[in-house]
Amino acid sequence: MIKQITLVLISHKSKELILKFIKNLSNNFKILIIENSSDFQLENEIKNHKNVEIKFMNNNGYGAAINYARKFVKSRYFFVFSPDLKNVDNNLIEMFEEKVKIIKDFGALGPRFLNVTEKSHKQSNKYEEIGKINSISGSAMCFDTITFDKVGGFDENIFLYFEETDYCIRANKKGYKMYQINKATVEHPRGASEGVVKTKNFREISNLEKLYSWHFVWSKYYVYKKHYGKWIAILYFIPSLIRIIYRINLYKYKKNIDKKEKYQVRLDGLLSSIKGTKSIKRLL
Numbered sequence: 001m002i003k004q005i006t007l008v009l010i011s012h013k014s015k016e017l018i019l020k021f022i023k024n025l026s027n028n029f030k031i032l033i034i035e036n037s038s039d040f041q042l043e044n045e046i047k048n049h050k051n052v053e054i055k056f057m058n059n060n061g062y063g064a065a066i067n068y069a070r071k072f073v074k075s076r077y078f079f080v081f082s083p084d085l086k087n088v089d090n091n092l093i094e095m096f097e098e099k100v101k102i103i104k105d106f107g108a109l110g111p112r113f114l115n116v117t118e119k120s121h122k123q124s125n126k127y128e129e130i131g132k133i134n135s136i137s138g139s140a141m142c143f144d145t146i147t148f149d150k151v152g153g154f155d156e157n158i159f160l161y162f163e164e165t166d167y168c169i170r171a172n173k174k175g176y177k178m179y180q181i182n183k184a185t186v187e188h189p190r191g192a193s194e195g196v197v198k199t200k201n202f203r204e205i206s207n208l209e210k211l212y213s214w215h216f217v218w219s220k221y222y223v224y225k226k227h228y229g230k231w232i233a234i235l236y237f238i239p240s241l242i243r244i245i246y247r248i249n250l251y252k253y254k255k256n257i258d259k260k261e262k263y264q265v266r267l268d269g270l271l272s273s274i275k276g277t278k279s280i281k282r283l284l
Helices: 015-023 041-045 062-070 090-102 145-151 163-173 194-199 202-228 230-253 257-274
Strands: 005-011 030-035 052-056 077-081 106-113 130-133 140-144 177-186
Touching: 005 015, 005 062, 005 090, 015 041, 030 041, 030 062, 062 077, 062 145, 062 163, 077 090, 077 145, 090 106, 090 140, 090 177, 106 145, 106 163, 140 145, 145 163, 163 177, 163 202, 202 230, 202 257, 230 257
Parallel strands: 005 030, 005 077, 030 052, 106 177
Antiparallel strands: 077 140, 106 140, 130 177
């Protein structure tokens, strides 16, 4: 019997991670893969999995891919995953199937992450079975389709980073709450995804990290400005701007070209967002 939650995997040339991910799950779960590239190899690999469907789209960002997936979801609930997550199995999904029927006011639900610090990733009280939290990590978010549609889905102006923060802020304004199911635990590899690290050389990884850095500061300022206003956002980001400029000059003096470029990219991302330039940088 097909379950009431559709599992959505957002992929960008992540064939090995996807295959490993779905191997751990029952074929009773409907799985929808959104491939953000023209890499058709994965389609051939999954053709024997009757419960798995794949859709292709241009790489317009993580949030845009989730919005696109929503068009094909026929179940009441759907659970979005990054394919490099670990510890996602049948028991975890079934735990969420139970909770979506109990919790009536949720904007999004998520699991607890085992390998993060409080500073890098705020989480709810681990001693509460169901803990309230301001924002759910975008790498594992469970939605009610009715609520998702009322909130308006994801802001497609955001290519990468903070799209889940923006969604959760808007959901909260409409009276919905975000909850963490603390008995459901996962791990997310730190830094670049495992798939990237294994398939790219050092220079490509460096360029990819710079691209991520550009989007991180662009999106952070964009979301802050969107919800708190332009001038408050500028005041909030002045210390960051000063630190970035200081480090550019520091590494220029030390002739550390790679680190200088890293902060130069951050500066470009922040200034682009302040000027209202669209989030144009893309993964190939």
